[in-house]
Amino acid sequence: MGKGQGTIGRFGVRYGRTPKTKLKKIEAKQKATYVCxxxxxxxxxxxxxxxxxxxxxxxxxxxxxxEV
Ligand SMILES: [Zn+2]
Known part of the structure:
Protein backbone atom coordinates (compact mmCIF):
# COMPACT_ATOMS: atom_id res chain seq x y z
CA MET A 1 0.00 0.00 0.00
CA GLY A 2 1.37 3.26 -0.98
CA LYS A 3 0.51 6.58 0.22
CA GLY A 4 -0.05 9.25 -2.36
CA GLN A 5 1.94 12.17 -1.43
CA GLY A 6 0.71 15.42 -2.72
CA THR A 7 3.47 17.80 -3.27
CA ILE A 8 2.55 21.02 -1.75
CA GLY A 9 4.40 23.67 -3.54
CA ARG A 10 4.34 26.91 -1.92
CA PHE A 11 5.75 29.63 -3.98
CA GLY A 12 6.13 32.43 -1.63
CA VAL A 13 8.30 34.32 -4.02
CA ARG A 14 6.29 36.84 -5.84
CA TYR A 15 7.60 38.67 -8.73
CA GLY A 16 6.80 42.10 -7.62
CA ARG A 17 5.84 44.35 -10.37
CA THR A 18 7.48 47.63 -9.90
CA PRO A 19 5.22 50.13 -11.54
CA LYS A 20 7.29 52.50 -13.46
CA THR A 21 5.94 55.84 -12.69
CA LYS A 22 6.36 57.75 -15.82
CA LEU A 23 7.39 61.18 -15.07
CA LYS A 24 5.29 63.57 -16.94
CA LYS A 25 7.35 65.84 -18.94
CA ILE A 26 6.57 69.33 -18.09
CA GLU A 27 6.38 71.12 -21.31
CA ALA A 28 8.30 74.24 -21.06
CA LYS A 29 5.90 76.66 -22.55
CA GLN A 30 8.15 79.48 -21.68
CA LYS A 31 10.79 78.28 -24.09
CA ALA A 32 8.35 77.41 -26.78
CA THR A 33 8.07 79.50 -29.85
CA TYR A 34 4.77 80.65 -31.14
CA VAL A 35 3.43 81.82 -34.39
CA CYS A 36 3.59 85.51 -34.87
CA GLU A 67 1.28 81.52 -23.37
CA VAL A 68 0.45 83.66 -26.27
ZN1 LIG B 1 6.53 88.44 -36.68
Missing part, protein backbone atom coordinates in the same frame (compact mmCIF):
# COMPACT_ATOMS: atom_id res chain seq x y z
CA UNK A 37 0.21 87.06 -35.57
CA UNK A 38 1.84 89.71 -37.68
CA UNK A 39 4.13 87.79 -40.00
CA UNK A 40 2.87 84.30 -39.22
CA UNK A 41 6.37 83.08 -38.63
CA UNK A 42 7.02 80.83 -35.75
CA UNK A 43 9.44 83.18 -34.19
CA UNK A 44 7.60 84.51 -31.24
CA UNK A 45 9.32 84.19 -27.94
CA UNK A 46 8.49 85.49 -24.56
CA UNK A 47 10.28 88.68 -23.89
CA UNK A 48 8.91 89.37 -20.48
CA UNK A 49 6.05 87.98 -18.54
CA UNK A 50 3.06 88.87 -20.62
CA UNK A 51 5.11 90.45 -23.35
CA UNK A 52 5.96 88.55 -26.48
CA UNK A 53 8.17 89.54 -29.31
CA UNK A 54 8.69 88.14 -32.74
CA UNK A 55 12.30 87.83 -33.73
CA UNK A 56 11.32 87.93 -37.37
CA UNK A 57 9.52 91.19 -37.63
CA UNK A 58 10.12 92.50 -34.12
CA UNK A 59 6.44 92.63 -33.56
CA UNK A 60 5.82 93.06 -29.89
CA UNK A 61 2.54 92.31 -28.31
CA UNK A 62 1.02 91.45 -25.03
CA UNK A 63 -0.13 88.00 -24.21
CA UNK A 64 -0.57 85.71 -21.33
CA UNK A 65 2.15 85.12 -18.82
CA UNK A 66 3.33 81.86 -20.27
Missing amino acids: PSCSYKKVKRLFIGVWQCSKCNHKFAGKAY
